[in-house]
Amino acid sequence: MEDRKESLNFIEQIVAEDLATGKHASIMTRFPPEPNGYLHIGHTKAICINFGMTEKFGGVTNLRFDDTNPETESTEYVEAIKKDIQWLGFEWGEREYYASDYFGQLYDFAVDLIKKGLAYVDDSTSEEMAEGKGNINQPGTNSPYRERSMEENLDLFERMKNGEFENGSRVLRAKIDMSHPNLLMRDPVIYRVKKAHHHRTGDAWNIYPMYDFAHGQSDSIENITHSLCSLEFENHRPLYNWFIEQLGIYPSRQIEFSRMNVTYMITSKRRLLRLVNEGVVSGWDDPRMPTVSGLRRKGYSPEAIRTFCDKAGVSKREQTVDVGLLEECLRQHLNKTTDRIMAVLNPLKVIITNYPEDKVEDMSIVNNPEEENPTYRTIPFSRELYIEQDDFKEVKPNRKYRRLAPGEIVRLKSGYIIKCDDYVKDEETGEIKELHCTYFENSRSGSDESGLKPKGTLGWVSAKHAVKAEARLYDRLFTDPNPLGHEEDFMHYVNENSLEVLPEIMVEPSVMERSVGDRLQFMRIGYFCIDPDSTSEKLIFNRAVTLKDTWAKIQRKS
RNA sequence: AGCUUAGUCGUCCAAAGGCAAGGAUACUGGAAUUUGACUCCAGUGAUACAGGUUCGAGUCCUGUCUAAGCUUCCA
Numbered sequence: 001m002e003d004r005k006e007s008l009n010f011i012e013q014i015v016a017e018d019l020a021t022g023k024h025a026s027i028m029t030r031f032p033p034e035p036n037g038y039l040h041i042g043h044t045k046a047i048c049i050n051f052g053m054t055e056k057f058g059g060v061t062n063l064r065f066d067d068t069n070p071e072t073e074s075t076e077y078v079e080a081i082k083k084d085i086q087w088l089g090f091e092w093g094e095r096e097y098y099a100s101d102y103f104g105q106l107y108d109f110a111v112d113l114i115k116k117g118l119a120y121v122d123d124s125t126s127e128e129m130a131e132g133k134g135n136i137n138q139p140g141t142n143s144p145y146r147e148r149s150m151e152e153n154l155d156l157f158e159r160m161k162n163g164e165f166e167n168g169s170r171v172l173r174a175k176i177d178m179s180h181p182n183l184l185m186r187d188p189v190i191y192r193v194k195k196a197h198h199h200r201t202g203d204a205w206n207i208y209p210m211y212d213f214a215h216g217q218s219d220s221i222e223n224i225t226h227s228l229c230s231l232e233f234e235n236h237r238p239l240y241n242w243f244i245e246q247l248g249i250y251p252s253r254q255i256e257f258s259r260m261n262v263t264y265m266i267t268s269k270r271r272l273l274r275l276v277n278e279g280v281v282s283g284w285d286d287p288r289m290p291t292v293s294g295l296r297r298k299g300y301s302p303e304a305i306r307t308f309c310d311k312a313g314v315s316k317r318e319q320t321v322d323v324g325l326l327e328e329c330l331r332q333h334l335n336k337t338t339d340r341i342m343a344v345l346n347p348l349k350v351i352i353t354n355y356p357e358d359k360v361e362d363m364s365i366v367n368n369p370e371e372e373n374p375t376y377r378t379i380p381f382s383r384e385l386y387i388e389q390d391d392f393k394e395v396k397p398n399r400k401y402r403r404l405a406p407g408e409i410v411r412l413k414s415g416y417i418i419k420c421d422d423y424v425k426d427e428e429t430g431e432i433k434e435l436h437c438t439y440f441e442n443s444r445s446g447s448d449e450s451g452l453k454p455k456g457t458l459g460w461v462s463a464k465h466a467v468k469a470e471a472r473l474y475d476r477l478f479t480d481p482n483p484l485g486h487e488e489d490f491m492h493y494v495n496e497n498s499l500e501v502l503p504e505i506m507v508e509p510s511v512m513e514r515s516v517g518d519r520l521q522f523m524r525i526g527y528f529c530i531d532p533d534s535t536s537e538k539l540i541f542n543r544a545v546t547l548k549d550t551w552a553k554i555q556r557k558s
Numbered sequence: 559a560g561c562u563u564a565g566u567c568g569u570c571c572a573a574a575g576g577c578a579a580g581g582a583u584a585c586u587g588g589a590a591u592u593u594g595a596c597u598c599c600a601g602u603g604a605u606a607c608a609g610g611u612u613c614g615a616g617u618c619c620u621g622u623c624u625a626a627g628c629u630u631c632c633a
Contacts, residue, residue: 036632
């Protein structure tokens with residue numbers, strides 16, 4: 001059975017090795033979001049890697065909020081983030097932590113560093129510090145405050161804590177090396193005065209640790225074995241290790257992977273905010289947004305997103321994944337799991353002239369043919385139906401065409417075979433008003449004795465039974481696969497047609513039994529999800545993704 | 559320019575010095591089909607460049623080129 005070794009990504013190889021050599025008896029990872037924004041598709045990769053690692057190798061994953069900058073963080077984001085991770089299907093149980101829980105320990109760590117002569121209070125302004133930092137070509141210069149005595153540093157730092165100094169007046173810096181080739185090692189700031197209200201610690205603190213002095217130590221405090229983060233923190237690793245070594249605390253190991261970009265999407269918080277503020281989208285959960293909440297509202301399933309992250313893979317190469325892969329993962333999951341529903345987006349009336357006026361037949365139709373034990377429901381068939389406008393042409397365009405045209409026959413899915421005899425056209429507008437067809441009485445689906453072999457099968461809805469609904473057809477938010485890769489501002493590439501609203505589509509009556517968030521397939525059209533804007537009178541369907549359309553492709557080519 | 563990292567089919571990921579560089583997706587062609595979906599079959603397509611080590615290099619070494627990150631009291 002296990003004849004070929006499944007290939008592991010480079011992080012899994014490290015973990016497997018650490019487990020095999022006994023370096024660790026079990027592993028612990030963490031997902032450390034800052035609660036200052038909503039999770040997006042890029043975050044899902046980090047979530048899948050961190051939680052996925054312990055699902056695969058055993059061990060636990062902590063959820064830890066990196067809340068060290070009170071000015072931008074809030075509990076609202078905490079709740080939204082928790083909801084999104086849960087929805088993705090990951091659990092952290094009781095293991096919900098906050099960097100702010102460690103403020104006391106972090107303060108003690110800082111004091112310890114001062115006592116070891118490895119940190120000092122600097123009174124310089126931020127401009128002076130920036131100057132002293134040097135740049136990539138030039139070494140920095142030592143701060144005039146660098147050689148303060150330990151006692152003075154201790155006193156000053158405590159007074160910083162006590163709120164005796166104003167915001168920005170003093171910082172605590174690690175004393176490392178002002179000429180280090182890695183700029184982050186040039187005496188980085190580790191504490192700043194910030195008299196701000198914190199969403200959890202309230203007004204208890206007047207100083208807050210910087211990321212570099214909070215993240216690694218938090219990992220260490222929790223005994224995280226493998227701290228998996230994105231490539232942008234590569235430069236921070238020497239510092240991460242330096243603090244752990246100097247403090248003599250648990251040596252968590254940081255490993256970096258490349259973050260995920262997706263074509264036609266952007267994930268920068270600042271830029272997404274512009275889309276929201278400038279009204280390009282309706283909000284953070286607009287179905288066109290790359291946020292988890294947006295994807296969810298659009299109709300994405302957690303399974304599809306997780307499969308996508310899995311297929312995108314893990315490496316250290318810059319990655320831009322084709323959004324087509326995301327869409328394909330959705331199709332694959334929804335194909336297996338959703339019921340097929342009859343719906344007509346752009347209705348064209350069909351009158352079956354030889355079908356009795358008041359007759360209604362219940363036609364049996366399979367809910368989802370992909371199920372192991374398929375179930376069935378009935379849909380009403382009557383004299384007047386709707387079909388898709390696209391499914392009729394006045395003249396058959398070519399030999400490959402398999403839909404309705406004068407004189408042609410088609411199968412109505414799970415109904416009868418019909419023949420188009422005539423059509424009514426508005427000569428002014430050229431619009432086709434209705435079709436006149438005849439049906440073959442002995443061609444009923446399931447008991448077809450007509451011997452006819454129509455080439456095409458169409459979807460349809462009985463006119464008098466149809467439920468009117470709204471459809472929102474979403475397309476990519478940008479017209480360019482890399483909206484940030486140009487001279488012009490990314491707003492220049494916003495797709496003006498990313499949303500098409502169809503106020504009155506026709507759907508089979510069974511949809512009234514569905515509820516908000518339900519996903520289903522409109523036969524031959526695409527996968528849809530019921531939007532929360534729906535009311536009891538009017539359902540609203542968001543298009544999550546279209547079905548593949550080979551015919552459209554053929555037409556495009558000619 | 560300094561440091562760090564990375565260059566493999568269009569895209570994403572494999573191949574720990576050893577078969578014909580493999581898979582996914584995309585693309586092309588075909589089969590089947592009461593969804594032009596799904597499924598099935600076949601095909602196109604890559605080791606950045608130049609040297610070197612080796613019986614043998616995508617993999618090791620040297621150099622070149624290219625790309626990304628770092629030069630905020632954000633994370």
